Amino acid sequence: MYRYDEFDELLVRERVEQFRDQVQRRLDGSLTEDEFKLLRQMNGVYLQLHAYMLRVAIPYGTLSSRQMRQLALIAERHDRGYGHFTTRQNIQYNWPKLRELPDIFELLADVEMHGIQTSGNCIRNISADHLAGVAADEVEDPRPTAELLRQWSTLHPEFSFLPRKFKIAVIATAEDRAAIKVHDIGIRILRHPETGEAGYQILVGGGMGRTPMIGKVIRDFLPKQDLLAFVEAVLRVYNLEGRRDNPYKARVKILVHELGFDAFKARVEEEYAKLDGPTINADPVEVERIAAYFAPPAYEALPATSESFERHKQEDPAFAAFAETNLGAHRMPGYTALTISLKPIGKPTGDASADQMRVVADLADRFSFSEIRVTHYQNLVLPYVKLDDVYALWQELKAADLAIANVGLITDIISCPGLDYCKLATARSIPIAEAIAVRFADEERQRLIGELGIKISGCINACGHHHVGNIGILGLEKGGVENYQVTLGGDATENASLGERLGPGIDGDKVPDAIEKLVDVYLAQRQENETFIEVVRRIGHDPFKAAFNEVVEGAARAAA
Numbered sequence: 001m002y003r004y005d006e007f008d009e010l011l012v013r014e015r016v017e018q019f020r021d022q023v024q025r026r027l028d029g030s031l032t033e034d035e036f037k038l039l040r041q042m043n044g045v046y047l048q049l050h051a052y053m054l055r056v057a058i059p060y061g062t063l064s065s066r067q068m069r070q071l072a073l074i075a076e077r078h079d080r081g082y083g084h085f086t087t088r089q090n091i092q093y094n095w096p097k098l099r100e101l102p103d104i105f106e107l108l109a110d111v112e113m114h115g116i117q118t119s120g121n122c123i124r125n126i127s128a129d130h131l132a133g134v135a136a137d138e139v140e141d142p143r144p145t146a147e148l149l150r151q152w153s154t155l156h157p158e159f160s161f162l163p164r165k166f167k168i169a170v171i172a173t174a175e176d177r178a179a180i181k182v183h184d185i186g187i188r189i190l191r192h193p194e195t196g197e198a199g200y201q202i203l204v205g206g207g208m209g210r211t212p213m214i215g216k217v218i219r220d221f222l223p224k225q226d227l228l229a230f231v232e233a234v235l236r237v238y239n240l241e242g243r244r245d246n247p248y249k250a251r252v253k254i255l256v257h258e259l260g261f262d263a264f265k266a267r268v269e270e271e272y273a274k275l276d277g278p279t280i281n282a283d284p285v286e287v288e289r290i291a292a293y294f295a296p297p298a299y300e301a302l303p304a305t306s307e308s309f310e311r312h313k314q315e316d317p318a319f320a321a322f323a324e325t326n327l328g329a330h331r332m333p334g335y336t337a338l339t340i341s342l343k344p345i346g347k348p349t350g351d352a353s354a355d356q357m358r359v360v361a362d363l364a365d366r367f368s369f370s371e372i373r374v375t376h377y378q379n380l381v382l383p384y385v386k387l388d389d390v391y392a393l394w395q396e397l398k399a400a401d402l403a404i405a406n407v408g409l410i411t412d413i414i415s416c417p418g419l420d421y422c423k424l425a426t427a428r429s430i431p432i433a434e435a436i437a438v439r440f441a442d443e444e445r446q447r448l449i450g451e452l453g454i455k456i457s458g459c460i461n462a463c464g465h466h467h468v469g470n471i472g473i474l475g476l477e478k479g480g481v482e483n484y485q486v487t488l489g490g491d492a493t494e495n496a497s498l499g500e501r502l503g504p505g506i507d508g509d510k511v512p513d514a515i516e517k518l519v520d521v522y523l524a525q526r527q528e529n530e531t532f533i534e535v536v537r538r539i540g541h542d543p544f545k546a547a548f549n550e551v552v553e554g555a556a557r558a559a560a
Helices: 006-027 033-041 065-078 098-110 143-153 224-241 252-259 261-274 284-292 307-315 317-326 354-367 387-399 430-439 443-449 508-525 532-539 542-559
Strands: 045-047 052-056 062-064 082-085 091-093 168-171 185-191 198-204 216-223 335-340 351-353 371-374 380-386 454-457 471-478 481-488
Touching: 006 033, 006 098, 033 045, 052 098, 062 065, 065 082, 065 091, 065 098, 065 354, 065 371, 082 354, 143 168, 143 224, 143 284, 185 224, 198 224, 216 224, 216 261, 224 252, 224 261, 252 261, 307 317, 307 387, 317 335, 317 387, 317 443, 335 387, 351 354, 354 371, 354 380, 354 387, 380 387, 430 454, 430 508, 443 508, 471 508, 481 508, 508 532, 508 542, 532 542
Parallel strands: 168 185, 454 471
Antiparallel strands: 045 052, 052 091, 062 371, 082 091, 082 351, 185 198, 198 216, 335 380, 371 380, 471 481
16 A cells, blocks of 8 residues: 655645644634634534534545554544544544644654545545455556545645535446546546557546536546546636536536536547646656555465355354355455445444454454455455455454444445534434334345445435435435435446435434335345346336335324
8 A cells, every 4th residue: 555755744744733833823712713614624624513523534445454543542532432434435533622633633644644635625535446456357456546646636736725625536347336426527447448558437527415416428538647637627627617606506517517518528628638748647657656555465375265264154154144245256366355344233334433443453464464445335344355264354353343244235324424413414314324224133134135225314415425325315404303305216336326206205213114115115026136226227116106105194194
């Protein structure tokens, strides 16, 4: 993984001291909260309902065990003993004290971390496939590209004050595990169909929030050496023409929509043609230097199958269930990528205690070349695990309450913090996610249902990605009461689609009943090996709407 050079180190250390001075001036009253707001946002500090919130960048979701231990220390010393992993592969602390924030940033700097550009109208943390470098079907590791973009975009003088926040994601597989189609820019590394040369497919204009849109392909194939100049052309057009009069209409997706995609594309190509590419694009020597940091670890030569692994699956049904849901295919024979679910039944999604973070760090040292990944599904991954070691690792996870066998299943719910923490939220998300998980807690039933993604947001900003949930739930305030809209048919993968509302909003206590009805329709209609989203696409929304309306009508009768 990437290691800071002297420029990274100097930049982050200087930022710590700058922010220490800014915090002191806020505490002594020299800065008002309005004056301080922009300064704290540039360092990932939000003012939430009850306290400040700090968002720490985890570039392309890659963490070392040393960094994870430091995150645990910060949670223990400066928060309430836990951290929350987000859909942008970052970690958030919900209870830091303002006066302690500079000390937190110093601790982060000690392990090459920071909060720079995790907030504000800038290019945010670059995200990527959490299986980067180990996916069996990838063209190449997308993390060097993500790191190149991170270095280029950090404190970029032209793009630090954009009309609105700007998010970029990178993958290198046909399967999309990073939701690139709902990013401002999505990048897929692929091979030219005729030459075999590796290059980029570029998508622009995706996003969620109050106006969700699926990104469109603006370049089918871009030579790798031209990446920075082309991305700069997109951002220049956006920076010049994006709306600044209305924050709800300021994202690049709105500009693409209002201009029309063809007109937007023409403007980008015109700007791209004017740019002096060689002065913007990365020096090949620098590209090679970055790529060298992502060289594969010292794998052992192993057979493709493990006798001990197969034997333990036969002997222990609980282990077999975990292996079925939490292990992924690996490019190296005899290895697997092991997902640690942060979705315990009846507890907040995406949270990890300081003790659990240390356990994961220790397991990474013992079993995964000291490396951890954060997924946009709010889980963690150990990317380099030998099949021979999975059973021993699973036993360690069980002891730490981390052996939850539900990855990709109905209880693997994505949820924002909602009204329990966020001042923008209009309804709670965490209790809804907990109630659904409790309703479907039976592990055998979860496996019977199979792959089904539920995503929950506590407001229209859609931090819980509800628009692209197979079942999406949006919490709103209606007449002083929390009310929840349910959508169907969303998908964040390579087959991306936006969910459609099933009917009127319902009270929070009716949401599990509604989910139950939708699942019943799916199970009744499912053909062999069909997933939930496949059934929705085959039979349409009407049977699900009818089932949902039974819940709505039942609630109305009860209220009468």
